[in-house]
Amino acid sequence: MAAINLRKMAKKQSGTIISVKVGGELGRRIREMGLVPGTEITIQGRAPLNDPVALRVLGGTLTLRNNEADYITVEVDDH
């Protein structure tokens, strides 16, 4: 197990969110979509220019810009 930044995750990689370190509007928007510690996510893909990133969360698909994903730390399996 290793904790990495969401931005560093590869396509199709899954993991569990450990922390979301941002407040204010961005923090709230991230949390209300279900991106809270304990939630499992899978990277579904990236936009043609590599940013934003699309995630599968709680049975839905969300998009985040890379600089927004930076605040999220995810625990992933070692390969």
Added chain:
Amino acid sequence: MQLKMALAGNPNAGKTTLFNRLTGARQHVGNYPGITVDHKEGCLIHENYKITITDLPGTYSMTAYSAEELVARDHLVNERPDVVINIVDASNIERNLYLTCQLLELGVPVLIALNMMDVAKARGMEVKAKLLEELLMVPVVPIVARSGSGMEELLKGCIRVATTDARWEPRIISYGDDLDNAISSLVAIIEDNDFLSDIYPSRYTAIKYLENDDQLLAKGQTENKEIGSRLENFVTEVADHSKRTLDVYPEAIIADHRYGFIKSILRQGVVTHKFDTERLYTSDRIDKVLTNRLIGPVIMLAVLFSLYQFTFSWSEFPVALLESFFSWLGGVVDSLLPDGMMKSMLISGMIDGVGGVLGFVPLIMFMFFGIAILEDSGYLARVAYMMDRIFRIFGLHGSSVMPFIVSGGIAGGCAVPGIMATRTLRSPKERMATLLTVPFMNCGAKIPVLALLIGAFFNEHKAQYMFLFTLLAWVVALFAAKIFRSTVLKGDPTPFVMELPPYRFPTLRGLFIHTWERTYQYIKKAGTVILGISILLWALMTFPSLPMEKQQQFTKEKEAILASTTQQVRNEINAGQRDLSADAQSVHNQLALIDNHQTQANLRYSIAGRVGTAFESFTQLAGFDWRTNIALIGGFAAKEVIVSTLGTAYSMGEVDADESGSLGARLRNDDNWNRVVAISALIFIMFYAPCFVTIVCIAKESSWKWAFFSLTFNTIFAFVMATAVFQVGTFLNLG
């Protein structure tokens, strides 16, 4: 008996579908004053109950960050509906229940409409409505809004809640020992002082203070400054403590516990998965192609181009139909009324004005129909996803691409539907920046002007110049957006935390309601203002009329010419024959020339003419003489009017915007015109004040303040650019 209901839920949960299903065409759409959030209300009659349903804007939460959320919350606390139907997407139940938690905490009488049971089932999920009802202690009705199944039970349930159990009862959700203690202390202060208790339950107020809810904090300050500050200070202490000991904000703890609460309920067997959840859904398969790194953008360009084609080509026929109807009407009035002011006002002011308003209707209808398909199917979110990286550079949003294209990103669009298309943007600052810059694009009305000037001065490189100016429009619009976003619209980018909803087939009913709503709003809101300004512009270019002696002078000249010819020629001309003899034709031409001189004198004598003449010494900086000035004033009515007004100002009589070759030749041979002037004029025309229909739309979509800003900023900006081009060009002797 009357009942008030409100419909709340996440975006994409099927809220609008349910609303349309329940109310059908019996709905009324308006705007909340000052913001562009739609206020939708509909009514229905069920079992002798007259039910009014308000469709609240779709939100994921009830904080006070966006206009949508404020509207939703204010409606609930101010209107106090008898029951709130909380629509929950069963296939995405965990996230949807987050809003439910907040509704429960607020204490409104809630009924959950568990929607998309069919989708959930197709995904191998079994959602036990009865169990959820028991665990949440809230009535739950499974429905499929798209097919209409479960509507009867839903209405029955609503009536039962509204008539028997419509009490406000705030639910208590635990936020862990630390925060629960803090909440208790806050509640004690709130209850001792009866603070905001007429609006919110005390525990709710306490939680919102911990969440730093701007609107509630401000309300608290006005209600009781001392208590408000006391609560705020207390919250700061709690926040500092939790930041120090746990390294989290209280609002994060609150969100975590809400999701914890939801998980604890769902885990008790409410949701069971029959097969592997990691299985690819159909939607994901489609996305593999549509958002593919290589094929995705190509398909997107094709889709946007088709939308453009659909809007502008398919609407050609109804637009032409409307145009010919109004010119027929003008002709009827022309033949019925005697010449004079009344007739001129009716034709040039009223009929052209109404025609102008309605002429845009097919465009707007077609565009919104096209956009509704993209929006309802879920593709629009993908467009935003793919384009965001580029548009973000300029402080815009991925969704900005649509308004730009419609406004003339592909030359020949129209800024009016373009501005209305900005409604799909939910980030306020990005939306304003888009709204203010789309008029820079080369709309269909600028094309004839571009064609005239390019045709006259750069005939050998027509295509290249056209392309160059389309490119220039994009560059200027995007950089202007960047400038706006770093000055008047400064601010952090709105988070791009956005849902990519599963692809769905749009329902025809939804598409039609969508399209009609927006078209009707345009007619109702913009129509009257546009008509008024149209009459005003007509008056500006007509009054004051030439003094009697001047008019008589022209009449005398004409009489003199007629007097010098033979009786036979006079007869021919008076009879208004088509095929004139050579002599008569020559006389006829002389007379027409005098008429043209008279209309030119008339125009110059009018207010617009005087303004144009008065500014000549100033506009000479950019190379414009008084004739061009008047034409530019006329261009405020509609850009293609520039061509016809130029024609009048050069005594050419009526010039058709599409057949302006002779005017082009005239300009080429005029001392006041050369290549540098042409470029300067082209740049000014592309970027100066949008036509007034656009201005009215900007005002209606934002405020008159921004509309006025657009008017003045664009004109000054365009003039500075034109002057620079003219001065440099003249200095280098490029003319």
